[in-house]
Amino acid sequence: MNRQEFIRHSSFLFMASQFHIPTISETNWAGNLTYSAKKIVRPTSIEELRKEVLAAKQPKALGSKHSFNTIANTTDTLISTSKLNKLLSIDRQKMWVWVEAGIKYGTLGLLLDQAGFALHNLASLPHISVAGACATATHGSGDKNGNLSSAVRGLEILKADGTLERWEQGNPDFNGVVVNLGALGIVTKMAFAIQPKFELSQFVFENLSMNQLKDHFDEVYQEGYSVSMFTHWENKNINQLWIKKRSDAKNIHPVNRYFGATAATTHLHPIKINSPINCTDQMGVAGPWYERLPHFKMGFTPSNGAELQSEYFVPRKYAFQAIMAIEAIHSIFLPYLFVSEIRSIAADELWLSPAYQQDMIAIHFTWKPDSKNVMNVLPLIEAALDPFEVKPHWGKLFTMSPQKLQSRYPKFKDFQALAKRLDPKGQWRNDFLNRYL
Numbered sequence: 001m002n003r004q005e006f007i008r009h010s011s012f013l014f015m016a017s018q019f020h021i022p023t024i025s026e027t028n029w030a031g032n033l034t035y036s037a038k039k040i041v042r043p044t045s046i047e048e049l050r051k052e053v054l055a056a057k058q059p060k061a062l063g064s065k066h067s068f069n070t071i072a073n074t075t076d077t078l079i080s081t082s083k084l085n086k087l088l089s090i091d092r093q094k095m096w097v098w099v100e101a102g103i104k105y106g107t108l109g110l111l112l113d114q115a116g117f118a119l120h121n122l123a124s125l126p127h128i129s130v131a132g133a134c135a136t137a138t139h140g141s142g143d144k145n146g147n148l149s150s151a152v153r154g155l156e157i158l159k160a161d162g163t164l165e166r167w168e169q170g171n172p173d174f175n176g177v178v179v180n181l182g183a184l185g186i187v188t189k190m191a192f193a194i195q196p197k198f199e200l201s202q203f204v205f206e207n208l209s210m211n212q213l214k215d216h217f218d219e220v221y222q223e224g225y226s227v228s229m230f231t232h233w234e235n236k237n238i239n240q241l242w243i244k245k246r247s248d249a250k251n252i253h254p255v256n257r258y259f260g261a262t263a264a265t266t267h268l269h270p271i272k273i274n275s276p277i278n279c280t281d282q283m284g285v286a287g288p289w290y291e292r293l294p295h296f297k298m299g300f301t302p303s304n305g306a307e308l309q310s311e312y313f314v315p316r317k318y319a320f321q322a323i324m325a326i327e328a329i330h331s332i333f334l335p336y337l338f339v340s341e342i343r344s345i346a347a348d349e350l351w352l353s354p355a356y357q358q359d360m361i362a363i364h365f366t367w368k369p370d371s372k373n374v375m376n377v378l379p380l381i382e383a384a385l386d387p388f389e390v391k392p393h394w395g396k397l398f399t400m401s402p403q404k405l406q407s408r409y410p411k412f413k414d415f416q417a418l419a420k421r422l423d424p425k426g427q428w429r430n431d432f433l434n435r436y437l
């Protein structure tokens with residue numbers, strides 16, 4: 001399937017339920033969704049933003065368009081935060097940074113580092129907006145690292161009636177408003193916890209057998225500040241192990257072999273045949289946190305990408321069993337897969353975070369741009385992971401029923417009540433939220 005056919009086919013798939021002819025040609029990053037909006041606006045101030053919200057019947061906040069499903073879609077007005085992108089202030093007493101909602105993690109990382117500070121973690125790609133990422137509980141990896149929204153300390157939301165409401169950690173409902181699925185209003189600004197800046201070195205190992213993983217799972221994930229495994233699921237093998245170590249860690253010394261895996265002798269892309277030119281530096285070369293925690297460089301800015309993604313979270317206690325359940329059915333989905341990544345996420349207290357009160361392992365799938373076949377294999381993957389209380393990533397492709405999804409979140413009803421209070425007329429609802437909320 002060529003790129004144009006891919007976009008046409010995927011758009012049809014996602015739009016089919018909406019019986020709406022899009023009037024703008026804006027697509028998401030992957031190109032598998034053409035938004036159904038009548039118009040897209042890009043306010044540059046809170047006043048402009050309020051005007052647009054009050055003028056729209058069903059507004060919807062749009063971040064950097066990196067979600068793969070219809071969570072950010074609307075048939076009315078898309079309100080992009082791309083021009084609300086400033087660092088507002090650094091509170092050195094509280095160790096918080098206040099930013100506008102549309103700033104991208106890569107931009108924030110550079111500014112914070114220049115001021116001597118760092119965030120605790122980042123996702124694989126630095127081009128994602130902070131509000132969009134936190135709305136869907138976007139995460140990186142690390143046994144002691146919560147997802148990106150776990151660093152939120154304050155936020156302000158513009159509601160559909162044009163009023164602003166502000167929360168700080170400790171306020172009632174704070175743990176409900178952070179991972180908000182865009183269902184409560186438009187986040188205008190956010191505060192994140194910061195810490196002194198630090199450096200990391202990235203070490204890549206090749207070919208860790210799943211047998212070794214079985215016996216050393218915790219050791220592997222505790223080896224670095226952030227650890228990712230990449231696999232094609234063939235031959236019970238983890239193709240690449242990426243270990244990001246803090247430069248001040250005791251175990252920073254490079255080793256040639258690690259539980260039978262061998263140290264890479266050159267920089268690698270997670271899909272080995274691809275050029276690593278866009279990947280962050282490896283081979284143990286120390287660098288600033290914001291240039292090592294993501295896998296891909298900020299300077300490389302793909303406006304779109306011919307791939308799809310799904311990701312599933314299971315409690316850490318089931319990690320190896322869940323990996324084996326996927327390994328057992330890999331031949332079914334292998335023809336459509338580019339690569340899988342396995343990461344760890346520490347527990348948090350955020351109601352709609354997949355890591356709510358449980359340490360999690362995330363099993364990610366980067367798919368070839370073949371929507372039809374990918375959507376066909378997802379129910380099989382979800383069935384294989386069902387015994388392990390699986391939850392899907394809010395911003396990626398999944399097929400799980402709303403009933404099952406809701407049953408996996410102990411605070412789901414509280415979130416529904418919160419959404420009703422903040423958005424009594426359902427103005428931020430779209431097809432995705434109508435289905436899952």
Ligand SMILES: Cc1cc2nc3c(=O)[nH]c(=O)nc-3n(C[C@H](O)[C@H](O)[C@H](O)COP(=O)(O)OP(=O)(O)OC[C@H]3O[C@@H](n4cnc5c(N)ncnc54)[C@H](O)[C@@H]3O)c2cc1C
Nearest residue numbers: 061063064065066067123124129131132138139182187395
């Ligand atoms: C190449 C690529 C790499 C990725 N890597 C990772 C990864 O490493 N880890 C991971 O967990 N995920 C990853 N993702 C998924 C991505 O982080 C999420 O889909 C995230 O939601 C995208 O943020 P966005 O700003 O693009 O939001 P959008 O896709 O634009 O919107 C997502 C949701 O956020 C809401 N939203 C956006 N801005 C606001 C706002 N100001 N106020 C209220 N709601 C708002 C939207 O309404 C919508 O509901 C990746 C995606 C891509 C394409």
